[in-house]
Amino acid sequence: GQQLNQSPQSMFIQEGEDVSMNCTSSSIFNTWLWYKQDPGEGPVLLIALYKAGELTSNGRLTAQFGITRKDSFLNISASIPSDVGIYFCAGRRAYNQGGKLIFGQGTELSVKP
Amino acid sequence: KAGVTQTPRYLIKTRGQQVTLSCSPISGHRSVSWYQQTPGQGLQFLFEYFSETQRNKGNFPGRFSGRQFSNSRSEMNVSTLELGDSALYLCASSPTRGGALPNTEAFFGQGTRLTVV
Numbered sequence: 001g002q003q004l005n006q007s008p009q010s011m012f013i014q015e016g017e018d019v020s021m022n023c024t025s026s027s028i029f030n031t032w033l034w035y036k037q038d039p040g041e042g043p044v045l046l047i048a049l050y051k052a053g054e055l056t057s058n059g060r061l062t063a064q065f066g067i068t069r070k071d072s073f074l075n076i077s078a079s080i081p082s083d084v085g086i087y088f089c090a091g092r093r094a095y096n097q098g099g100k101l102i103f104g105q106g107t108e109l110s111v112k113p
Numbered sequence: 114k115a116g117v118t119q120t121p122r123y124l125i126k127t128r129g130q131q132v133t134l135s136c137s138p139i140s141g142h143r144s145v146s147w148y149q150q151t152p153g154q155g156l157q158f159l160f161e162y163f164s165e166t167q168r169n170k171g172n173f174p175g176r177f178s179g180r181q182f183s184n185s186r187s188e189m190n191v192s193t194l195e196l197g198d199s200a201l202y203l204c205a206s207s208p209t210r211g212g213a214l215p216n217t218e219a220f221f222g223q224g225t226r227l228t229v230v
Contacts, residue, residue, distance in 0.1 A: 003155060031217035042117075042203050042221035043156075050217070088156065092217050100146070100169050101205075101219055103156040 006089055006104025013079055014112050021087060021107040022073040029091035032065050032072035033101070037086045046087075047074070079111050115140065117206050117222035125228045131192040134225045138185050138206030144168075145187040146219065147179060150201040159202075162187055191227075199229045 006023045013019060023032070031050055035043035047058050049065035049072060056063055062075045072091075076083055089104040118137040126132050138145050146161035146169075158171040162181035179189040185206075191198055205219035 033218065035221075040223075040226070042119075042223045045218060045220060048218050090156075090219075100158040100161060100171065101148075101156075102158070105155050 004089055004091055004102055004104040006107055008107055009105065010108040010110070012110045012112065015079060015081060017079055019076040019079055019083070019109060020073060021089075022071060023089035023091070023104045024071040025091055025102075026070065027091070027093075028069040029102075030069075030094045031092040032063070033090040033092065034061075034063050034072070034074045035088045035090065037088060037106075039085075043088055076109075079109075081111050081113055084109055084111050117204055117220055119202075119204050119222035119225050121225060122223065123226045123228075125230060126194050128194055128196060128229055130194050131190060132194060132227060133188055133190045134202055134204075134227075136187045136189075136204030136206075136222060138187070138204075139208075139220055142206035142208050142220075143185050144207040144209065145181055145185065146205050146207070147187070147189050148203045148205065149173070150203055150224070151199075156203070159189065194229045196229050199227060201226050 004023045004025050033048050034046045037043040047056050047063040052069050053067045054065040060077045086106045086108050088106050090101045092101050120135045144163045147159040148156050150156045160179050161169040165181045176192045181187045201224045203221050203224045205221045207219050
């Protein structure tokens with residue numbers, strides 16, 4: 001099935017460091033969503049982006065909707081051990097153009113105390 | 114407000130059997146979508162229901178089906194189970210925008226872990 005290109009696939013960082021991950025697509029999306037998933041649980045919505053160029057923060061998390069509408073990035077500042085998990089981006093077209101969520105492959109984040 | 118509730122959390126079935134999974138969306142949400150998550154394929158869209166009608170369908174065989182009830186609760190069914198159907202099945206609900214169309218955010222349940230042996 002179709003997927004977004006999410007990178008990096010995994011990251012091993014020291015507590016306190018900043019993290020950056022991104023997603024790219026050959027298609028335009030109307031919405032970009034960022035999720036975090038812990039083992040055995042469902043994805044939890046972190047940030048939703050609705051307009052090209054939009055920059056949105058949620059605590060230590062900041063995400064941006066690329067101006068071409070084909071990419072998005074997520075930054076985590078001053079990482080802490082509970083940031084460990086898998087982060088997914090998801091793009092969504094307009095409802096009348098299909099509307100389903102298309103996911104990236106995920107970025108697995110490990111934080112060393 | 115209670116989140117998306119999926120039952121059961123874990124299920125073990127034998128190849129050839131069928132299975133029904135249940136999803137209760139967040140109160141007031143009328144859109145429910147289903148996803149399959151496997152290590153190899155990641156998160157793949159199965160189908161979406163809005164106001165009891167299937168609005169979108171992913172590229173899965175006809176063995177995968179679903180429905181939505183008038184209270185927005187949804188079920189998905191997989192018939193003639195195969196080993197490759199082992200996966201985490203996730204349900205997501207979306208609020209509506211002006212009561213007409215689903216909004217674009219999706220909130221996931223904890224999933225049902227299906228193991229086919």
